[in-house]
Amino acid sequence: MHSPTVNNLQIEVATTNGDYSVSTNDTLANGLFKMGLDVTTRRIFPSNIKGAPSRYIIRLSDCSLMAPNNRTDIAVLLIEELAGEVLDRTVSGGVIVYDSTSSLGEKLTAATDGRTGSEEFYREDCVYYPVPLSQLAATNFSDSRLKRIMRNVIYVGVLSQLLGIKPAAIREVFKENFSDKGKKVINSNFTALKIGRNYARQQFAPPANYQLKEITHKTPRYFMRGNDATALGTVMGGCTYASWYPITPATLHGENLERYAPRYPLIVEQGENEDSCLGRALGAAWAGARASVSTSGPGLSNMAEFLGFSSFAEIPVVIFNIQRMGPATGLPTHTKQGDLLASLYLSHDESPRIILTPSTVEQLYDYSWKAFNIAARSQMPVVILSDMELGLSFYTIAELNYPEQPIDPGKILSEEELGKISDFERYRDLDGDGICYRSLPGKGPTYVTRGAYHDREANLSEKPADCSQKIERLFKKVQTAADSGQLPSPVLEEPDGAEVGIIGFGSSIYAIQEAVGLLREQDIQVALFDLPAISPLPTAELQEFIDRYKTIFVVEQNYTGQLQKIIQTEFAVENKLQGIRRYDGDYLTAQYISRYCRECLEQ
Amino acid sequence: MSSSDQTVKKSYTADDYSTENTANLCPGCGHLLIVRALRQALAELQIPPEKINLIAGIGCSGKTVAEINSNGLHTLHGCAAPVAMGAQLANPEQENILISGDGDSWAIGSGKMIALLRTNLDLLYICENNGTYGLTRGQLSPTTKMDSPTRCGTVSDIPPVDGIGIALVSGATYVARGFSGRQKLLIEQIKAGILHRGLAYLEVFSPCRTFNDHEESHHSYRYCQRHATDFPRISVVDVEADYPTDRQLDPEFKFEGKKTNFGLKFDNLNEIPGYDPTDRNLALKTWEDYWTEQVIPLGLLYIDDSARAHHQRFYGESDSYIADLRPEETRPSQSDFSTILEQFK
Ligand SMILES: Cc1ncc(C[n+]2csc(CCOP(=O)(O)OP(=O)(O)O)c2C)c(N)n1
Ligand code: SF4
Ligand SMILES: [Mg+2]
Numbered sequence: 024m025h026s027p028t029v030n031n032l033q034i035e036v037a038t039t040n041g042d043y044s045v046s047t048n049d050t051l052a053n054g055l056f057k058m059g060l061d062v063t064t065r066r067i068f069p070s071n072i073k074g075a076p077s078r079y080i081i082r083l084s085d086c087s088l089m090a091p092n093n094r095t096d097i098a099v100l101l102i103e104e105l106a107g108e109v110l111d112r113t114v115s116g117g118v119i120v121y122d123s124t125s126s127l128g129e130k131l132t133a134a135t136d137g138r139t140g141s142e143e144f145y146r147e148d149c150v151y152y153p154v155p156l157s158q159l160a161a162t163n164f165s166d167s168r169l170k171r172i173m174r175n176v177i178y179v180g181v182l183s184q185l186l187g188i189k190p191a192a193i194r195e196v197f198k199e200n201f202s203d204k205g206k207k208v209i210n211s212n213f214t215a216l217k218i219g220r221n222y223a224r225q226q227f228a229p230p231a232n233y234q235l236k237e238i239t240h241k242t243p244r245y246f247m248r249g250n251d252a253t254a255l256g257t258v259m260g261g262c263t264y265a266s267w268y269p270i271t272p273a274t275l276h277g278e279n280l281e282r283y284a285p286r287y288p289l290i291v292e293q294g295e296n297e298d299s300c301l302g303r304a305l306g307a308a309w310a311g312a313r314a315s316v317s318t319s320g321p322g323l324s325n326m327a328e329f330l331g332f333s334s335f336a337e338i339p340v341v342i343f344n345i346q347r348m349g350p351a352t353g354l355p356t357h358t359k360q361g362d363l364l365a366s367l368y369l370s371h372d373e374s375p376r377i378i379l380t381p382s383t384v385e386q387l388y389d390y391s392w393k394a395f396n397i398a399a400r401s402q403m404p405v406v407i408l409s410d411m412e413l414g415l416s417f418y419t420i421a422e423l424n425y426p427e428q429p430i431d432p433g434k435i436l437s438e439e440e441l442g443k444i445s446d447f448e449r450y451r452d453l454d455g456d457g458i459c460y461r462s463l464p465g466k467g468p469t470y471v472t473r474g475a476y477h478d479r480e481a482n483l484s485e486k487p488a489d490c491s492q493k494i495e496r497l498f499k500k501v502q503t504a505a506d507s508g509q510l511p512s513p514v515l516e517e518p519d520g521a522e523v524g525i526i527g528f529g530s531s532i533y534a535i536q537e538a539v540g541l542l543r544e545q546d547i548q549v550a551l552f553d554l555p556a557i558s559p560l561p562t563a564e565l566q567e568f569i570d571r572y573k574t575i576f577v578v579e580q581n582y583t584g585q586l587q588k589i590i591q592t593e594f595a596v597e598n599k600l601q602g603i604r605r606y607d608g609d610y611l612t613a614q615y616i617s618r619y620c621r622e623c624l625e626q
Numbered sequence: 627m628s629s630s631d632q633t634v635k636k637s638y639t640a641d642d643y644s645t646e647n648t649a650n651l652c653p654g655c656g657h658l659l660i661v662r663a664l665r666q667a668l669a670e671l672q673i674p675p676e677k678i679n680l681i682a683g684i685g686c687s688g689k690t691v692a693e694i695n696s697n698g699l700h701t702l703h704g705c706a707a708p709v710a711m712g713a714q715l716a717n718p719e720q721e722n723i724l725i726s727g728d729g730d731s732w733a734i735g736s737g738k739m740i741a742l743l744r745t746n747l748d749l750l751y752i753c754e755n756n757g758t759y760g761l762t763r764g765q766l767s768p769t770t771k772m773d774s775p776t777r778c779g780t781v782s783d784i785p786p787v788d789g790i791g792i793a794l795v796s797g798a799t800y801v802a803r804g805f806s807g808r809q810k811l812l813i814e815q816i817k818a819g820i821l822h823r824g825l826a827y828l829e830v831f832s833p834c835r836t837f838n839d840h841e842e843s844h845h846s847y848r849y850c851q852r853h854a855t856d857f858p859r860i861s862v863v864d865v866e867a868d869y870p871t872d873r874q875l876d877p878e879f880k881f882e883g884k885k886t887n888f889g890l891k892f893d894n895l896n897e898i899p900g901y902d903p904t905d906r907n908l909a910l911k912t913w914e915d916y917w918t919e920q921v922i923p924l925g926l927l928y929i930d931d932s933a934r935a936h937h938q939r940f941y942g943e944s945d946s947y948i949a950d951l952r953p954e955e956t957r958p959s960q961s962d963f964s965t966i967l968e969q970f971k
Binding site: 283296298314429 | 675676678692696697698700701705707708709711712713714715716720737738740741948949951953955956957960962967969970971
């Protein structure tokens with residue numbers, strides 16, 4: 024008899040999109056978090072409002088792993104379409120909870136009874152828990168919508184009883200979520216939870232191989248999604264104007280800001296399209312606001328002309344790009360990291376910008392507030408590249424800190440300062456760092472800010488010398504940013520004896536961290552370089568890292584190896600780089616990465 | 627670049643709004659006459675140049691931003707509207723004036739135009755309509771009339787966009803039609819548009835001397851002189867005057883402006899019996915009649931001073947704007963931060 028695994032399992036719910044189960048599953052995950060466990064979630068759902076198959080994963084880890092696992096321990100089966108694939112993923116000894124009062128349920132019951140015809144759904148090595156979910160909901164609740172919602176809460180009750188999830192923790196989440204909806208709603212949820220718990224207690228013995236134990240932490244921990252972190256970072260970065268246009272998976276960032284707006288000096292507007300959003304942000308920034316926009320792939324493409332304008336007219340702005348699977352419409356609800364080169368080169372001709380690539384929720388928050396200082400200081404667009412996986416998944420994170428840097432307005436001269444200067448020129452590089460002093464409209468001298476070439480005094484100019492100086496100075500600002508100390512530094516993990524390195528960014532990092540652990544168990548030591556930016560690249564650190572290891576794996580979620588290309592153009596890398604890529608819209612897992620590494624190294 | 631010592635000056639003349647730069651427009655271009663009227667209007671209103679934001683689209687029209695002493699922002703083709711929206715919201719204290727062409731507004735910028743017109747953003751929008759693309763040398767514009775050929779002989783076989791009609795139905799609260807060749811009226815229209823609280827759409831017939839001022843053009847000086855009629859002719863009058871209230875009988879009305887009240891004198895309202903420029907349905911109906919008859923009415927068709935300006939949705943009656951915040955005021959405090967974090971625990 025094995026001892027049970029403690030606080031280490033993956034729950035997977037297979038259901039239909041739009042059946043209200045997402046919020047129930049969020050509640051379950053949050054309840055587990057409130058027990059002090061390390062929890063992360065993933066949604067695998069189609070671009071559809073109601074009716075198509077969808078999955079929800081909750082992973083608990085006893086060592087803070089935050090990537091999804093490719094193995095499931097506890098499956099909740101509510102629809103037939105996904106039953107086969109979920110059962111394939113379920114581990115030996117796994118738990119299968121299903122709605123016995125559904126057509127799938129009848130088949131599963133038949134299969135467990137050993138009747139012929141439904142063998143495909145039978146796993147001898149798993150434990151089946153039939154629960155009449157629909158029937159319990161139907162007999163206890165009257166309204167048809169409520170019946171559907173409460174079916175979900177009932178399975179949460181069942182899981183709570185089977186796995187030892189504290190009902191108090193779940194009840195607390197219900198109370199928080201429905202505080203504005205009143206006692207009746209809260210009580211219905213409480214009742215359904217209890218129905219599930221009671222049923223499971225009366226009918227089943229809990230599985231012997233899984234156990235959950237509450238943990239008390241001394242320091243605060245938070246449960247948030249990437250889009251919660253970027254929105255919080257936006258507010259803490261001192262953003263005063265934000266514009267957005269709904270698009271999956273960036274919408275949540277914008278809606279979060281809408282909720283912050285009434286309480287802080289922040290104006291949030293839904294624009295009429297993405298280039299207008301960026302245009303509005305740039306107008307606001309020109310007039311003196313700290314401005315941002317948020318979008319995903321198609322919206323980014325839409326912003327192309329204004330992105331170049333921002334760079335050329337030297338108006339600061341922060342652009343959040345929550346990447347999704349493209350091109351064109353692509354798959355809006357699937358993750359990818361395909362916009363590196365698009366973010367780097369979007370817009371005609373050459374226009375420098377800064378591009379940050381946060382990897383964890385803590386970094387999403389940190390880089391977001393920093394981005395506003397960097398943009399203001401550099402008078403340049405700063406793109407934050409997040410992705411759908413980071414944006415929409417919940418993660419358990421440690422303390423977030425109040426920004427340690429004060430708000431940096433950049434080189435803006437006040438009216439008093441301008442009063443003392445008789446020879447102000449908007450585009451004179453006084454400090455030799457490429458960044459010129461700004462004045463704000465209404466608070467200084469008059470001149471034209473424009474997207475056309477100009478001289479130091481901001482007058483239109485076609486003189487070759489003015490043109491070359493302008494473009495050289497713009498690019499110099501990227502180097503200035505790199506030297507400024509304002510940019511985030513790379514995060515390195517370099518164990519003794521490592522001969523192999525991995526470079527990655529964005530959501531891949533969680534899977535890479537876990538893969539490094541898996542490889543270590545196989546006596547392969549791997550160093551990790553968590554890349555904070557692709558423009559400017561952390562040149563010195565990256566070169567040293569590349570020099571130090573025999574083989575470097577570049578992990579990224581796109582087909583052509585965009586990051587690898589960027590590195591190869593900048594550095595002498597010989598034949599050291601090997602790409603590990605995923606571009607099928609599915610989440611990257613540690614197993615995917617470690618298997619590839621091992622195979623490559625064995626060759 | 628002009629230094630900011632203008633702030634100590636007591637009164638401004640039209641010359642104070644000129645610059646040492648030129649937009650390099652063709653001699654006789656209608657847009658240059660708008661520049662002239664604009665400078666004169668600004669001088670009459672005594673608005674310091676540094677208090678003016680001039681936000682321009684791309685075209686010969688937009689290029690004139692170089693010739694007006696103000697905070698200029700020369701944006702992208704068809705994109706001045708959103709930029710002006712952001713600028714105005716960040717700092718509604720500034721007088722925001724937007725300069726655009728007929729192509730800039732009604733072809734490439736048409737979606738953005740509707741979005742702007744809906745908002746009642748407090749600014750003056752000047753659409754310089756010459757029925758052609760001046761800067762790209764005379765192609766069809768969305769306002770080109772059907773039987774009016776371009777430089778290379780192309781004739782449009784689809785009806786033109788009716789900017790005034792769209793402005794009226796989209797929610798502009800000041801809709802006026804001017805003509806570069808009618809300076810006196812134009813100056814009054816610009817002044818009233820600036821004083822107005824809300825979105826003032828002023829479409830100015832502004833002939834392109836080089837590409838669209840020929841015999842067959844519907845946007846030539848001659849065509850406009852021939853087909854124009856003055857209605858409803860306005861002038862801005864003393865703000866302090868005592869205003870009557872019966873719009874049917876009295877030619878002078880008082881309006882609530884963005885900063886002060888102002889009076890408008892309507893010279894010839896009685897030419898259309900019962901015409902009330904604050905009645906939008908009447909304005910629409912009258913405009914439609916003119917449009918079908920191909921008459922160009924020059925005047926102020928519609929004004930509504932009762933609507934809330936867009937920035938008031940965010941600021942209410944407060945005059946503390948985001949552009950005025952000190953850097954540290956833009957970030958929530960440590961205790962606010964802790965409160966926010968509570969919801970994620
Ligand atoms: C995105 C984009 N497309 C095309 C152009 C080229 N372009 C410049 S001005 C213009 C048309 C200008 O016409 P209008 O707005 O009527 O202004 P006008 O020159 O007649 O005053 C065009 C097509 C451009 N600058 N940007
Ligand atoms: S081309 Fe036409 S619109 Fe342009 S400057 Fe010349 S006359 Fe004016
Ligand atoms: Mg034109």
